Amino acid sequence: MSTIALDPAAAAPSSVLQPLRGFNLALLTLGLSLGTFIEVLDVTVANVAVPTIAGSLGVSNSQGTWVISSYSVAGAIVVPLTGWLARRVGEVRLFLLSVLLFTIASMLCGLAPSFHALVALRIVQGLVSGPMMSLSQTILVRSFPETQRNLAIALWAMTLVIAPILGPVVGGWIIDTYSWPWIFYINLPIGLFSFASCAILLKGRETAIEKPPIDAIGIGLLVFGVGALQMMLDLGRDRAWFQSSFIVTLAIIAFVCIGFLLIWESYEKHPAIDLSLFRERTFASCVAVASLGMMVFSTVAVIFPLWLQTLMGYTAEQAGLATAPVGLLTLIFSLLIAKNMSRLDLRLLSSFGFCVFAGVLFWNSHFTLDMSFGQVILPRFVQGLGVACFFIPLTTATLSRVPSHRLADASSLSNFMRNLFAAFGTAISVTVWDNRATYHHAVLTESVTHASAATRHYLDVLHAGGIGSGRDLALMDQLVTQQAYMIATNEVFYVSGALCLVLAVMIWFARPPAGATASIGH
Secondary structure, three states: OHHHHHOHHHOOOHHHOOOOOHHHHHHHHHHHHHHHHHHHHHHHHOHHHHHHHHHHHOOOHHHHOHHHHHHHHHHHHHHHHHHHHHHHHOHHHHHHHHHHHHHHHHHHHHHOOOHHHHHHHHHHHHHHHHHHHHHHHHHHHHHOOHHHHHHHHHHHHHHHHHHHHHHHHHHHHHHHHOOOOHHHHOHHHHHHHHHHHHHHHOOOOOOOOOOOOOOHHHHHHHHHHHHHHHHHHHHOOOOOHHHOHHHHHHHHHHHHHHHHHHHHHHHOOOOOOOHHHHHOHHHHHHHHHHHHHHHHHHHHHHHHHHHHHHOOOOOHHHHHHHHOOHHHHHHHHHHHHHHHHHHOOHHHHHHHHHHHHHHHHHHHOOOOOOOOHHHHHHHHHHHHHHHHHHHHHHHHHHHOOOOHHHHHHHHHHHHHHHHHHHHHHHHHHHHHHHHHHHHHHHHHHHOOOOOOHHHHHHHHHHHHOOOOHHHHHHHHHHHHHHHHHHHHHHHHHHHHHHHHHHHHHHHHHOOOOOOOOOOOOO
16 A cells, blocks of 8 residues: 555556456445545535534634635645646555545544634645546546446446535535534545555556646646636625625636636646647537536536525425435436447437436426425436436547546546536526526516505405514515515526527537547547
8 A cells, every 4th residue: 555655666657557357446446436425525515514613613604604615716726737746646646645635634624623723624625635536537447448438437427426416415414413523524434445445456556657847837827816716706696796896806816817827838838737638629629518517507506405495495404305316317327328328429418418408407497486395306307317418428528539648637627627617607606596586576576566456465365364564565575585586596497408408519519439438549
């Protein structure tokens, strides 16, 4: 185990390594998947714990959100650097270090004596988590036999789908049953198993190590630009977006730094981020479609539980259970698609997945306030088919024309873009939802007058039920507000569905090779 962690001489060129098989391959798949699982889980599991953490550590709920923001900002900075770091350290060594340090940071987060200590430790946790997702994908693909690498992509993708679904459910259950530190302690056994199993099975499978010059200017621009952008997205809604001078300052820093970063990295001989990957048509097209797809996915993932909890009266745990059915068909069809993907056109499969997504979202756009639990979860169940059909083929197509030695760079860059657009979707969707609800509230209020027969009838019903003239108007305003948010919810779903139809067409700009697999090296 120590050989992998410390001895560069143990590295062997990845091109001569034989794929793993049988029990060892299954155990490595589990270890790598669990490493990704806890990283993705930690993005969502803390969301439901913010009020509890804030109350326990004596801060406001708005301050408590820094537990989430600090983690996401730190992770966003490191993800695009994964390829550069992997070349200098080695992919296996970097992954093992990330998992081990992430596990230790998780334990320390649970032991944090104060809020400021917790935020500092979450920054550390976010920094070390950055390489875990991309490298787990890269290492998994290289460890599978070439004919089974689509299965590797499918198994990896299922982890990304299941973890965000379980996050709110697991977080809510832990908070109700135990206490908030346990949302971090649960990472300990999982992280240690992932580290130990991968360290043993990946011994002698290190990639070649390079020592290119450090692109200090590129890294500096990345840190300030991406950090400012992520903070702007995380804090914008709570600070009224560009009405806040702080948000405006962050926007200017992000725009200037990222603009100069793109120019600098395009001409730098040894760039920290290899933007030349975007010159390949299939990679660029697939990353664009996947990023916009994740923006839609995150929009729905945010608005759906908000609608359930604020309008339908669901608890956080009930809302989590209502979102869970999406994983059922995803699990089933992911394996079927992986087995037969080499026989299918990846663009056709992805296009079909987006059409399923669009159909479900148009279905959701007809939701009402009197729906039963069964009516709520049925579209989510069907949506699982769309997730399996777009995410797995699209991930395979993205990497289908990337040379083997650039796989880590491509994986980290594509994951960064997906995460960035997911953050855009999360930030923008709630603001749009609130603004549209405010607009519809104003429109609906115009028709609520004493001259309206419907208004007079509703007031008569309230008065007959013993509700006085003071409470009747408050109840009517509450009803108008609910209807306004319901209309806004339907609009968000409808627009998201329309965007999915656009993506179903956009994917045809890609040109993955016939019978493409995740074999890399074309």
